[in-house]
Amino acid sequence: xxxxxxxxxxxxxxxxxxxxxxxxxxxxxxxxxxxxxxxxxxxxxxxxxxxxxxxxxxxxxxxxxxxxxxxxxxxxxxxxxxxxxxxxxxxxxxxxxxxxxxxxxxxxxxxxxxxxxxxxxxxxxxxxxxxxxxxxxxxxxxxxxxxxxxxxxxxxxxxxxxxxxxxxxxxxxxxxxxxxxxxxxxxxxxxxxxxxxxxxxxxxxxxxxxxxxxxxxxxxxxxxxxxxxxxxxxxxxxxxxxxxxxxxxxxxxxxxxxxxxxxxxxxxxxxxxxxxxxxxxxxxxxxxxxxxxxxxxxxxxxxxxxxxxxxxxxxxxxxxxxxxxxxxxxxxxxxxxxxxxxxxxxxxxxxxxxxxxxxxxxxxxxxxxxxx
Amino acid sequence: xxxxxxxxxxxxxxxxxxxxxxxxxxxxxxxxxxxxxxxxxxxxxxxxxxxxxxxxxxxxxxxxxxxxxxxxxxxxxxxxxxxxxxxxxxxxxxxxxxxxxxxxxxxxxxxxxxxxxxxxxxxxxxxxxxxxxxxxxxxxxxxxxxxxxxxxxxxxxxxxxxxxxxxxxxxxxxxxxxxxxxxxxxxxxxxxxxxxxxxxxxxxxxxxxxxxxxxxxxxxxxxxxxxxxxxxxxxxxxxxxxxxxxxxxxxxxxxxxxxxxxxxxxxxxxxxxxxxxxxxxxxxxxxxxxxxxxxxxxxxxxxxxxxxxxxxxxxxxxxxxxxxxxxxxxxxxxxxxxxxxxxxxxxxxxxxxxxxxxxxxxxxxxxxxxxxxxxxxxxxxxxxxxxxxxxxxxxxxxxxxxxxxxxxxxxxxxxxxxxxxxxxxxxxxxxxxxxxxxxxxxxxxxxxxxxxxxxxxxxxxxxxxxxxxxxxxxxxxxxxxxxxxxxxxxxxxxxxxxxxxxxxxxxxxxxxxxxxxxxxxxxxxxxxxxxxxxxxxxxxxxxxxxxxxxx
Ligand SMILES: Nc1ncnc2c1ncn2[C@@H]1O[C@H](COP(=O)(O)OP(=O)(O)OP(=O)(O)O)[C@@H](O)[C@H]1O
Ligand SMILES: [Mg+2]
Numbered sequence: 001x002x003x004x005x006x007x008x009x010x011x012x013x014x015x016x017x018x019x020x021x022x023x024x025x026x027x028x029x030x031x032x033x034x035x036x037x038x039x040x041x042x043x044x045x046x047x048x049x050x051x052x053x054x055x056x057x058x059x060x061x062x063x064x065x066x067x068x069x070x071x072x073x074x075x076x077x078x079x080x081x082x083x084x085x086x087x088x089x090x091x092x093x094x095x096x097x098x099x100x101x102x103x104x105x106x107x108x109x110x111x112x113x114x115x116x117x118x119x120x121x122x123x124x125x126x127x128x129x130x131x132x133x134x135x136x137x138x139x140x141x142x143x144x145x146x147x148x149x150x151x152x153x154x155x156x157x158x159x160x161x162x163x164x165x166x167x168x169x170x171x172x173x174x175x176x177x178x179x180x181x182x183x184x185x186x187x188x189x190x191x192x193x194x195x196x197x198x199x200x201x202x203x204x205x206x207x208x209x210x211x212x213x214x215x216x217x218x219x220x221x222x223x224x225x226x227x228x229x230x231x232x233x234x235x236x237x238x239x240x241x242x243x244x245x246x247x248x249x250x251x252x253x254x255x256x257x258x259x260x261x262x263x264x265x266x267x268x269x270x271x272x273x274x275x276x277x278x279x280x281x282x283x284x285x286x287x288x289x290x291x292x293x294x295x296x297x298x299x300x301x302x303x304x305x306x307x308x309x310x311x312x313x314x315x316x317x318x319x320x321x322x323x324x325x326x327x328x329x330x331x332x333x334x335x336x337x338x339x340x341x342x343x344x345x346x347x348x349x350x351x352x353x354x355x356x357x358x359x360x361x362x363x364x365x366x367x368x369x370x371x372x
Numbered sequence: 373x374x375x376x377x378x379x380x381x382x383x384x385x386x387x388x389x390x391x392x393x394x395x396x397x398x399x400x401x402x403x404x405x406x407x408x409x410x411x412x413x414x415x416x417x418x419x420x421x422x423x424x425x426x427x428x429x430x431x432x433x434x435x436x437x438x439x440x441x442x443x444x445x446x447x448x449x450x451x452x453x454x455x456x457x458x459x460x461x462x463x464x465x466x467x468x469x470x471x472x473x474x475x476x477x478x479x480x481x482x483x484x485x486x487x488x489x490x491x492x493x494x495x496x497x498x499x500x501x502x503x504x505x506x507x508x509x510x511x512x513x514x515x516x517x518x519x520x521x522x523x524x525x526x527x528x529x530x531x532x533x534x535x536x537x538x539x540x541x542x543x544x545x546x547x548x549x550x551x552x553x554x555x556x557x558x559x560x561x562x563x564x565x566x567x568x569x570x571x572x573x574x575x576x577x578x579x580x581x582x583x584x585x586x587x588x589x590x591x592x593x594x595x596x597x598x599x600x601x602x603x604x605x606x607x608x609x610x611x612x613x614x615x616x617x618x619x620x621x622x623x624x625x626x627x628x629x630x631x632x633x634x635x636x637x638x639x640x641x642x643x644x645x646x647x648x649x650x651x652x653x654x655x656x657x658x659x660x661x662x663x664x665x666x667x668x669x670x671x672x673x674x675x676x677x678x679x680x681x682x683x684x685x686x687x688x689x690x691x692x693x694x695x696x697x698x699x700x701x702x703x704x705x706x707x708x709x710x711x712x713x714x715x716x717x718x719x720x721x722x723x724x725x726x727x728x729x730x731x732x733x734x735x736x737x738x739x740x741x742x743x744x745x746x747x748x749x750x751x752x753x754x755x756x757x758x759x760x761x762x763x764x765x766x767x768x769x770x771x772x773x774x775x776x777x778x779x780x781x782x783x784x785x786x787x788x789x790x791x792x793x794x795x796x797x798x799x800x801x802x803x804x805x806x807x808x809x810x811x812x813x814x815x816x817x818x819x820x821x822x823x824x825x826x827x828x829x830x831x832x833x834x835x836x837x838x839x840x841x842x843x844x845x846x847x848x849x850x851x852x853x854x855x856x857x858x859x860x861x862x863x864x865x866x867x868x869x870x871x872x873x874x875x876x877x878x879x880x881x882x883x884x885x886x887x888x889x890x891x892x893x894x895x896x897x898x899x900x901x902x903x904x905x906x907x908x909x910x911x912x913x914x915x916x917x918x919x920x921x922x923x
Contacts, residue, residue, distance in 0.1 A: 072832075
């Protein structure tokens with residue numbers, strides 16, 4: 001049945017090229033664990049190492065206490081859902097779902113019952129006698145899901161299963177996957193580079209970059225307390241400001257380059273007086289106030305529930321090379337709508353600020369977790 | 373999965389099997405051929421004397437010049453006829469276009485030497501047309517024997533290659549290219565020369581190579597209709613058959629020369645095509661126009677005439693097979709005598725043909741699919757070697773392959789000559805490369821994730837191959853295999869060297885019957901072959917769902 005996965009210091013090399021230099025991660029029994037990261041960071045590579053389609057050059061992977069490095073893929077009892085669905089075109093929907101069960105020496109009645117049940121769960125009973133070429137993308141992905149779950153795998157592995165679907169179907173399938181996974185209670189590793197998908201579906205997310213895990217945490221934690229600048233900008237938008245720490249008898253504060261000071265009580269010990277830092281503010285954490293950071297509205301995009309402004313700050317206040325500095329105004333609470341060219345004072349919400357070391361490698365707030 | 377240095381599994385077995393087959397039945401015989409080509413017939417010492425003898429005596433080297441000359445003419449004529457036909461068939465409405473196409477394909481697939489033999493029946497010394505012209509008009513029909521006959525028969529037989537290749541390429545020309553050239557002020561014949569011709573040149577070259585190789589290697593046609601006009605395959609054959617022993621070294625030297633010629637041409641063509649090749653795909657194929665007035669009539673007349681001339685051999689053969697015979701002479705009236713004779717005395721030839729080619733095709737299908745899998749999905753230096761080995765049969769003429777096999781397996785411990793096995797293996801060696809190439813192309817279309825899905829569901833890699841990969845490859849491989857089967861039942865040039873009384877096939881029987889001048893039985897046998905070919909072709913159309921014949 002479902003297992004925990006222990007990944008201990010695994011290494012992946014292609015010739016001289018090291019793709020994964022040594023990665024350690026535990027995945028809990030029954031959770032939906034997402035690997036998120038930019039293209040080429042090694043998500044697929046890691047997933048295929050768990051599946052047994054890629055060799056492991058160092059370290060070990062365990063299912064519960066069993067080391068699986070040398071177990072061939074077809075004996076690992078995994079379920080896999082592919083980006084391309086990989087439905088067997090020569091078999092009907094039902095035969096596709098039966099495929100794995102038939103290899104498992106079950107009686108005819110057992111097979112029939114299991115297949116009937118799973119077709120019901122993923123809601124494709126009515127298409128069971130069709131050939132896959134006549135199914136839509138979403139239906140094909142349901143077949144793939146059913147086919148991989150029906151064998152009761154130890155782990156379910158999914159590599160960007162939704163990326164070939166259109167936006168609306170993607171959201172629908174997202175919750176279908178989530179529901180089925182919870183219903184069956186199966187340890188799942190899910191690969192995506194769509195952050196919204198990751199945030200909405202996962203129990204925990206591991207953010208990867210160049211073969212290394214940057215942070216593992218629940219979606220809410222990842223978003224509100226990113227471990228470093230990479231996580232903070234990769235997931236959602238973050239506006240990055242230069243600043244320094246000010247430490248007085250009354251407490252600590254961060255000071256923006258223009259002198260605006262925000263008192264903070266959750267800075268860690270490390271934050272000493274005068275320390276150079278990067279202050280990160282989410283676009284939705286600004287509000288229009290008397291006091292705050294002065295800036296100019298450059299562009300304005302109306303998005304229905306929100307208005308997105310891009311802001312102009314003096315260059316010395318900002319970290320260089322940012323695509324834009326943004327403020328998104330929730331129309332539900334907006335008292336004043338800005339126009340392009342307006343000068344405005346924005347106050348960042350002190351509780352929601354994140355403060356990083358000047359090289360961006362660590363968050364120096366006290367309540368940050370690297371691995372949750 | 374830690375890679376073990378050596379793991380004995382199914383794929384290792386296939387690797388060894390394919391290397392063994394190609395090594396034992398292709399490379400080793402070829403190697404022996406070259407060795408004996410350089411040996412003195414009496415002492416066995418290394419010598420160049422066989423080659424010296426070849427190039428010193430006009431009688432011998434003339435055959436090489438003849439081969440070159442007739443092959444070049446055939447290729448040039450086939451290019452002109454095939455390209456023109458493809459051009460008009462693709463761009464203009466032709467009535468009964470599919471009938472025309474089917475006829476062209478039939479004449480391509482029909483037994484190669486039937487053409488020669490029926491043109492003899494028509495225009496030979498005692499041919500129908502010759503006698504008719506002589507008795508009624510006292511006109512002496514020009515001799516069909518020699519150069520002219522070979523040229524006529526081979527051109528009519530081989531222009532369909534060019535037609536099929538070029539018609540395929542024309543479908544891939546996007547009409548936007550033509551429109552672009554027209555918008556730049558280019559029209560009429562200039563448009564054809566500056567746009568269409570360059571676009572189809574690589575295709576023409578590919579087709580030309582097929583024509584050249586086939587014409588160069590053809591044995592049956594020049595043997596029957598060539599008479600005094602000696603060409604290399606015939607020369608090699610007669611030197612080899614006449615005096616085995618002493619002459620084997622000399623025949624080997626001639627065969628070696630021929631292999632060198634064909635491989636040079638092969639390499640030259642590859643070089644030119646690689647430099648000129650580009651990918652074409654069309655969103656909107658060129659439009660089909662309707663030609664008006666007298667030009668339309670002329671175009672139709674020419675096309676129908678060409679098809680009629682191409683079909684004459686089959687019709688003549690079928691017709692003569694029903695003529696009454698006495699001994700081996702035709703007498704007035706119709707009968708089924710010829711067929712009766714076949715089933716009385718040549719029944720084994722018929723059954724041999726079907727049995728040998730079917731066994732060969734089954735082996736080809738199995739090896740084709742598994743070896744293609746090895747070379748595309750399990751690439752390594754060993755599979756690269758296999759890949760290279762499988763290119764060899766392209767450049768080895770059938771009669772040369774026959775001789776090499778006979779030379780290599782004529783002695784203990786590998787005494788295989790005279791067995792059915794050696795004929796089957798020669799069929800396998802000759803056709804496997806084609807199946808391999810098409811199987812690899814099919815495999816590239818099948819996503820590896822289908823195989824991974826199957827493995828993740830618990831099927832071992834080998835089970836996955838048979839349950840998923842092979843099943844998905846089969847339709848494509850099957851339709852290729854049917855074409856291979858057709859060429860196998862019609863194969864003459866290596867079987868004619870390898871056969872013995874018990875392993876005679878239909879094409880060999882036709883050849884020997886024609887040599888014995890029993891035209892009736894030869895015609896009946898040819899009719900059976902032609903009918904089988906047509907039936908197999910119809911099955912091919914059904915299985916593949918298209919008329920895309922690639923040989
Ligand atoms: N067979 C291979 N040989 C060499 N390098 C490879 C091979 N397969 C993958 N790589 C490299 O490994 C790195 C990680 O690839 P991987 O497919 O795991 O990325 P990914 O995170 O899944 O990206 P994406 O989001 O684009 O799917 C890439 O730089 C890729 O070029
Ligand atoms: Mg990937």
